[in-house]
Amino acid sequence: MTQFDARVMENREVAQDYFEIFLEWPAPARAPLPGQLVTFNVEKGFHPFLRRPFAFASYDKSERLVSVIYHRRGPATQLISSLRSGDTLDVIGPRGFAFQPPRDADQPLLVGGGIGTGPVVFAANWLATKGLHPRLILGFRHQGLFPALTLRPEVELQVCTDDGSLGFKGNVRAFLSTIQASEKDNAFVWACGPYPMLKAVHEWSQAEGLPCQVSVEEIMACGVGACLGCAVETVDARQMVRVCTEGPVFDSKVLKWT
Ligand SMILES: Cc1cc2nc3c(=O)[nH]c(=O)nc-3n(C[C@H](O)[C@H](O)[C@H](O)COP(=O)(O)OP(=O)(O)OC[C@H]3O[C@@H](n4cnc5c(N)ncnc54)[C@H](O)[C@@H]3O)c2cc1C
Ligand code: FES
Secondary structure, eight states, rough: EEEEEEEEEEEEEEEEEEEEEEEOOOTTSSOOTTEEEEEEESSSSSSSOEEEEEEEEETTTTEEEEEEEEOOOOOHHHHHHHHTOOEEEEEEEEBBBBBOOOOTOOOEEEEEGGGGHHHHHHHHHHHHTTTTTOOEEESSSSSSGGGOOOOOTTTTEEEEESSSSSSSSSOOHHHHHOOOGGGGGTTTEEESSSSHHHHHHHHHHHHTTOOOEEOOOOOOOOSSSSSSSEEBBBBTTTOOEEEEOOOOEEEEEGBBOO
């Protein structure tokens, strides 16, 4: 984990109110893995005063570039969207625990949507470099929210929209019900997105007997394990885990889904 001023290489709108920012990632900083985070200190003044967490959406080793796909929704992301090529951003990363490929499964089913799109896109491209053929299932309310993505040819993309304006009509959970038994052989599930989506994906994975890891994007405050602002309940002896220090990726069986 390194703190430095990263140079903005590009910052472009990729869907309605969704942007992808590309940052130079110099050699001393460790290579990020899918599921890991970077935090941005957007403004050194009082407001917005906390570091903001974002998941990596890509890492290009040869160009030493990383990217983050983010939703412009409040003061911090408004400021980030105003950054231009050549500006700098105070970053700390990579932070947190990444998705872990299971030893006994080799068919990735990656499910995401909304602000959870970036980490599963990164995961799909990363798994493709390991010789796997990931199925990437992304859900959006409508076509206008589907971002322009760069995917390796090994990745099979399935888009779902609530209103049917693009791809499958319905949410990702409804699409999962259409997957044939043969396509679930040796499958494992990684997911990132809104809580109701993660819960539905967890329940489907449990019913199908598939291992499932989720990246939880709780609202964070201190970001260093001190305030418990990001704590989520577990069903194991720990009772609670902090997303900022023990996460953001967890085995979905460990979390208490309410
Ligand atoms: C582990 C982790 C990974 C994340 N990865 C990404 C990412 O890849 N892309 C991305 O766009 N965002 C991501 N986020 C969320 C991002 O940190 C917030 O959207 C951002 O800090 C909002 O700042 P703001 O000042 O623009 O908006 P704020 O004014 O802070 O918030 C605007 C609105 O969004 C809500 N909100 C803020 N944070 C969250 C959240 N985490 N979940 C749900 N609602 C929230 C607020 O309640 C408020 O209603 C991640 C968060 C976490 C904890
Ligand atoms: S944000 Fe404070 S403990 Fe995680």
